[in-house]
Amino acid sequence: MPIRLREENGFAFSADEVLGQITDKTRLIIINSPANPTGGVTPREEIDKLVAGLMEHPHVALMSDEIYSQMLYGGREHVSLLQYPEIRDRLILLDGWSKTYAMTGWRLGFAVWPDAAVDHVTRLCINDHSCVNASAQYAGLAALTGPQDAVHDMVAQFDARREVIVRELNSLPGVRCSDPGGAFYAFPNIEGTGMNATEAQNLFLDQAGVATVAGTSFGAMGEGYVRFSYANSTENIQEAIARIRKIL
Ligand SMILES: Cc1ncc(COP(=O)(O)O)c(C=O)c1O
Numbered sequence: 001m002p003i004r005l006r007e008e009n010g011f012a013f014s015a016d017e018v019l020g021q022i023t024d025k026t027r028l029i030i031i032n033s034p035a036n037p038t039g040g041v042t043p044r045e046e047i048d049k050l051v052a053g054l055m056e057h058p059h060v061a062l063m064s065d066e067i068y069s070q071m072l073y074g075g076r077e078h079v080s081l082l083q084y085p086e087i088r089d090r091l092i093l094l095d096g097w098s099k100t101y102a103m104t105g106w107r108l109g110f111a112v113w114p115d116a117a118v119d120h121v122t123r124l125c126i127n128d129h130s131c132v133n134a135s136a137q138y139a140g141l142a143a144l145t146g147p148q149d150a151v152h153d154m155v156a157q158f159d160a161r162r163e164v165i166v167r168e169l170n171s172l173p174g175v176r177c178s179d180p181g182g183a184f185y186a187f188p189n190i191e192g193t194g195m196n197a198t199e200a201q202n203l204f205l206d207q208a209g210v211a212t213v214a215g216t217s218f219g220a221m222g223e224g225y226v227r228f229s230y231a232n233s234t235e236n237i238q239e240a241i242a243r244i245r246k247i248l
Contacts (some may be wrong), residue, residue: 020233029060067094067095
């Protein structure tokens with residue numbers, strides 16, 4: 001069951017809302033902060049509250065996708081669920097190289113599982129993908145053990161582009177964009193254009209040559225929003241918004 005993420009909360013999830021939806025049948029809660037597609041970052045207070053609330057629901061496991069853990073802006077901190085020993089026996093943490101090291105094509109990720117699940121997930125991996133090829137494993141090792149300045153430079157670049165895209169999007173008629181705290185996406189509200197998410201996505205692609213993703217591609221609650229990735233140059237971002245401005 002999806003939980004609505006609200007623009008006015010910077011698309012952070014509300015622990016009370018998540019906890020309020022738990023029933024006897026709930027087995028797993030999946031969370032993702034910083035988030036794709038919203039760029040939302042859930043603050044520590046909400047995560048504290050979620051973990052505290054889960055003490056009353058020992059049958060519920062947690063999967064935390066922290067792939068954007070290195071990409072936070074405006075002084076925000078990443079709060080890893082690994083920081084909470086009280087839920088370690090039911091936490092699955094997902095991370096990887098795709099974002100931090102821009103190694104999307106290498107198909108390399110990692111997960112931390114509770115002891116009791118390791119044998120099961122090992123069997124799943126052996127039968128699902130066997131193992132990662134050796135060269136990609138060496139590349140992953142080099143990324144982790146080498147200097148990290150490239151990561152910091154990239155995140156600083158993203159931060160600068162983030163400011164540009166948010167400002168530019170907010171200057172478009174009918175478009176309102178809140179400040180994304182992490183990842184590399186802007187998730188503007190486009191209701192004021194009179195279009196729905198799919199119409200806006202198609203218009204931007206067909207008439208302006210700009211690829212975006214309708215919010216509804218991520219679930220029905222994404223209606224009224226379109227996802228822009230700012231993993232591109234500032235010049236291209238400015239060009240993209242200028243082209244969209246002409247057709248709105
Ligand atoms: C929320 C989320 N998790 C994980 C991934 C990473 O996927 P992969 O490791 O398959 O590149 C992405 C990439 O788009 C993502 O947005």
